[in-house]
Amino acid sequence: MKYQIVIAGFGGQGVVFLVKVLAICAGNRDIAFLGTENHGMSQRGGSVSCDIKIGDFTNPVIDKNQADLMIALEQNEGLRNVSYLKLDGTLVTNAKDKDDYPKLPFKGFAKIDAFKKAEAGEFPIQGLNVYMLGIALATDKNFPFSVKEVKDAITQMNAKVAKQNIEILDHAMRDIKEL
Amino acid sequence: MKQTLMGNDAIAWGLVHANVDMVSGYPGTPSSEILGVVQKIKHQLNLDIYAEWGTNEKVGFEVAYAGAIAGKRTCATMKQVGLNVASDALMSASYIGNLGAMLLISADDPGFHSSQTEQDSRVFAKFARIPVLDPATPQDAYDLTKYGVELSEKLQIPVMLRPVMRVCHAREIIEMDRETNFSPNKGKFERNVARWGAVPRDGRFAQGVEQLNRIEVIKEYNWDTLLKSEFDKCMGKDTLIITSGTGYGFVKETLNDLNLEADVVKVLMPYPLPVTQIHKRFKAYSKVLVIEEPYPCIEEQIACDKVYGKNTDTVHKIDEMSKEAILNALSNINLYDGENIYKTPPSLNFDVEARPPALCPGCPHRDVYYAITKVFKKKKAIYPSDIGCYTLAIAQGAIDTILCMGASVSMASGFSLSDPDKTTVATIGDGTFFHSGIPPLLNAIYQGHKFILVILDNSTIAMTGRQTTPSRSNRNIDIKKIVEGMGIDCIEHHYSHEMQDNIDFFKKVKEVHKSATGPTVVVVREFCILDRERAVDYVPGIFAQVDADKCVACDQCTTVYKCPPMAYNDDGKIEIDPFLCAGCGGCLDVVCPTDAFIQDFDYLKRGK
Numbered sequence: 127m128k129y130q131i132v133i134a135g136f137g138g139q140g141v142v143f144l145v146k147v148l149a150i151c152a153g154n155r156d157i158a159f160l161g162t163e164n165h166g167m168s169q170r171g172g173s174v175s176c177d178i179k180i181g182d183f184t185n186p187v188i189d190k191n192q193a194d195l196m197i198a199l200e201q202n203e204g205l206r207n208v209s210y211l212k213l214d215g216t217l218v219t220n221a222k223d224k225d226d227y228p229k230l231p232f233k234g235f236a237k238i239d240a241f242k243k244a245e246a247g248e249f250p251i252q253g254l255n256v257y258m259l260g261i262a263l264a265t266d267k268n269f270p271f272s273v274k275e276v277k278d279a280i281t282q283m284n285a286k287v288a289k290q291n292i293e294i295l296d297h298a299m300r301d302i303k304e305l
Numbered sequence: 306m307k308q309t310l311m312g313n314d315a316i317a318w319g320l321v322h323a324n325v326d327m328v329s330g331y332p333g334t335p336s337s338e339i340l341g342v343v344q345k346i347k348h349q350l351n352l353d354i355y356a357e358w359g360t361n362e363k364v365g366f367e368v369a370y371a372g373a374i375a376g377k378r379t380c381a382t383m384k385q386v387g388l389n390v391a392s393d394a395l396m397s398a399s400y401i402g403n404l405g406a407m408l409l410i411s412a413d414d415p416g417f418h419s420s421q422t423e424q425d426s427r428v429f430a431k432f433a434r435i436p437v438l439d440p441a442t443p444q445d446a447y448d449l450t451k452y453g454v455e456l457s458e459k460l461q462i463p464v465m466l467r468p469v470m471r472v473c474h475a476r477e478i479i480e481m482d483r484e485t486n487f488s489p490n491k492g493k494f495e496r497n498v499a500r501w502g503a504v505p506r507d508g509r510f511a512q513g514v515e516q517l518n519r520i521e522v523i524k525e526y527n528w529d530t531l532l533k534s535e536f537d538k539c540m541g542k543d544t545l546i547i548t549s550g551t552g553y554g555f556v557k558e559t560l561n562d563l564n565l566e567a568d569v570v571k572v573l574m575p576y577p578l579p580v581t582q583i584h585k586r587f588k589a590y591s592k593v594l595v596i597e598e599p600y601p602c603i604e605e606q607i608a609c610d611k612v613y614g615k616n617t618d619t620v621h622k623i624d625e626m627s628k629e630a631i632l633n634a635l636s637n638i639n640l641y642d643g644e645n646i647y648k649t650p651p652s653l654n655f656d657v658e659a660r661p662p663a664l665c666p667g668c669p670h671r672d673v674y675y676a677i678t679k680v681f682k683k684k685k686a687i688y689p690s691d692i693g694c695y696t697l698a699i700a701q702g703a704i705d706t707i708l709c710m711g712a713s714v715s716m717a718s719g720f721s722l723s724d725p726d727k728t729t730v731a732t733i734g735d736g737t738f739f740h741s742g743i744p745p746l747l748n749a750i751y752q753g754h755k756f757i758l759v760i761l762d763n764s765t766i767a768m769t770g771r772q773t774t775p776s777r778s779n780r781n782i783d784i785k786k787i788v789e790g791m792g793i794d795c796i797e798h799h800y801s802h803e804m805q806d807n808i809d810f811f812k813k814v815k816e817v818h819k820s821a822t823g824p825t826v827v828v829v830r831e832f833c834i835l836d837r838e839r840a841v842d843y844v845p846g847i848f849a850q851v852d853a854d855k856c857v858a859c860d861q862c863t864t865v866y867k868c869p870p871m872a873y874n875d876d877g878k879i880e881i882d883p884f885l886c887a888g889c890g891g892c893l894d895v896v897c898p899t900d901a902f903i904q905d906f907d908y909l910k911r912g913k
């Protein structure tokens with residue numbers, strides 16, 4: 127299997143948390159994993175994008191037109207990075223419920239206003255990363271890991287907050303079905 | 306045992322598994338996590354390890370180096386520009402050598418992600434004539450850390466490990482030793498003045514001859530143990546690609562993506578290279594392409610007619626590696642003539658507003674700079690600054706120059722001498738002051754240079770991940786006392802979330818400075834909002850909202866104060882993003898000319 131995922135957001139949104147969760151998923155199934163994270167300067171609220179390559183790869187960076195999936199934790203950070211996504215890939219993005227979102231040519235697509243949901247108290251804002259992971263899980267038919275595998279990894283990451291995170295994940299998967 | 310690790314974690318484990326029990330260094334992205342993880346392992350496994358931050362890289366290097374002279378296995382960690390600071394020690398250490406082992410880790414940052422230069426530490430190793438190892442992945446980083454420590458002890462010379470950001474901050478499932486059987490060397494200094502205290506000319510000359518001979522031996526060793534088998538694996542293709550570090554991974558994938566064939570040699574030790582043996586192997590090829598980053602280190606050692614690289618304009622010369630850059634290089638040597646597969650339709654290039662890094666919401670640095678620019682007006686002032694989170698105040702128009710750590714103070718001297726009609730107001734963080742701000746302040750005091758120095762004391766090295774400063778670990782070390790010890794006053798101010806207090810303070814400083822004959826030094830006691838230990842005591846929990854009737858969209862807050870939660874809404878009024886506001890209360894006073902920022906008492910009810 128070869129699968130490449132870009133996660134885009136800004137500093138403080140917990141992009142690196144998602145990288146770690148997916149790394150654990152890969153480890154549990156004993157498939158090769160190579161990813162790259164942003165630390166340092168870019169963490170001060172600036173744009174952050176992390177690359178995840180699952181399967182037989184030798185460098186951790188994703189080039190343009192290569193990713194199978196992009197999870198965008200914020201609308202503009204998604205648009206900034208869409209050139210990394212293949213046309214037959216899937217884009218999952220947090221974006222405002224307005225009509226001005228551009229028409230995009232990707233095969234798979236899901237858009238949801240996660241900020242609005244957090245503001246309405248449906249989940250705490252710190253869980254927005256996990257929420258969008260749930261949207262991706264439910265949208266991308268080729269997602270390399272099962273819901274159970276992801277939940278197990280979330281539990282392994284931090285058992286203390288696992289219950290809340292798993293609830294958020296389920297919440298997201300319900301929301302996307304209702305869309 | 307399989308483990309999912311970031312490159313820097315892998316290096317830390319490599320050090321422990323190589324029985325290194327002295328690690329000292331200085332934080333700097335992308336190297337910072339290495340020492341922190343060693344500290345964690347030390348506590349987890351209850352190991353007797355010295356793992357501490359030095360006051361700067363030179364200090365860090367020298368502590369570790371002395372340990373290696375005394376027979377221990379040691380390590381110094383730093384980022385590439387940190388090596389500039391430690392280079393004086395390194396240049397001599399490479400003549401003198403060591404009895405135990407010393408691994409020097411200098412992490413490079415191709416692409417300028419978090420650094421002021423794109424310099425190549427491998428070239429520095431070549432300059433210092435010490436061997437350097439270049440890992441391609443976290444697995445390599447683990448293996449080469451252990452290898453480098455062994456090599457250093459065997460050759461009795463410091464060995465450099467040069468990971469780049471894409472190794473330090475890459476994450477991979479790696480194979481590492483199952484057991485940690487930690488058995489460090491016992492330190493025992495053996496007097497040998499002729500070696501440890503070699504003086505010019507005869508002593509050092511003799512060591513210089515030894516150094517040259519040693520490099521020849523290492524070249525042979527590089528060939529016999531690392532390179533020869535790589536060349537032997539080659540399949541007799543028409544093109545040879547020689548690569549090191551991350552370049553290897555990019556080359557392999559690009560060839561695969563493009564369905565091309567070439568022999569690929571991965572160089573683990575890019576200096577010193579056994580050039581004669583390598584050249585012999587060139588006979589079989591029409592072209593040799595060198596892929597490495599960021600400088601042409603291998604290329605310059607093996608240059609000949611057949612070699613293509615940066616110096617022949619075949620390969621990119623600046624910015625980080627990408628498969629697209631390699632595709633272009635392969636086109637340049639006519640190995641590839643297809644389309645650029647690493648390109649998406651132009652319709653997918655969206656012009657979205659940049660989101661540069663910014664001071665955190667509620668960061669005291671923002672308020673202090675705001676107050677400084679209110680009191681010392683731009684037209685009549687020069688603002689030299691330094692390196693740290695506070696550098697981000699450049700977005701507030703409160704910083705004119707940034708050079709390297711510590712330079713704010715010495716450059717303030719230079720500006721005050723060359724343009725005395727303006728008031729020079731320099732700013733420096735506490736971490737940077739300890740690192741390299743003290744000697745230039747001494748200089749300014751004894752020579753009577755008239756400028757204002759503001760030391761922003763948040764009691765942490767925030768930018769690189771909140772490592773502890775000397776004063777944090779030992780309260781007796783106090784910046785105010787250090788300045789007073791140099792023979793001048795140090796005016797102290799405690800940051801206040803009421804802006805007027807900060808402005809009043811700097812007005813007072815301005816008065817004091819009028820009659821000064823030398824530098825006026827100020828220490829502002831702050832905190833870092835991400836500092837869990839201290840921030841709780843300082844953040845008042847005053848959250849902001851905007852009185853829309855009062856907001857006249859004057860842009861003052863978004864251009865001069867610039868706290869990230871502030872942005873225009875669809876009605877053309879400023880709104881505070883409730884997810885971002887830190888509750889510092891800083892914007893409630895002075896910042897808005899119409900006083901539109903008011904306290905949001907319902908904030909907590911709305912759930913954060």
Ligand SMILES: Cc1ncc(C[n+]2csc(CCOP(=O)(O)OP(=O)(O)O)c2C)c(N)n1
Pocket residue numbers: 331332333334384386387390692693694695710733734735736737738763765766767768769
């Ligand atoms: C020679 C050198 N070493 C290390 C670094 C990495 N670095 C960037 S900022 C910084 C220190 C910042 O600490 P401080 O001055 O206390 O400011 P703060 O970030 O806390 O505001 C360091 C070590 C560097 N840029 N140059």
Ligand code: SF4
Pocket residue numbers: 170663664665667668669670694695763767768832833834835836
């Ligand atoms: S990390 Fe701390 S010092 Fe740096 S910008 Fe944020 S609050 Fe300020």
Ligand code: SF4
Pocket residue numbers: 666667847848849868869870871881885886887888889890891892893
């Ligand atoms: S209170 Fe004002 S200055 Fe402080 S974090 Fe909130 S918006 Fe920023």
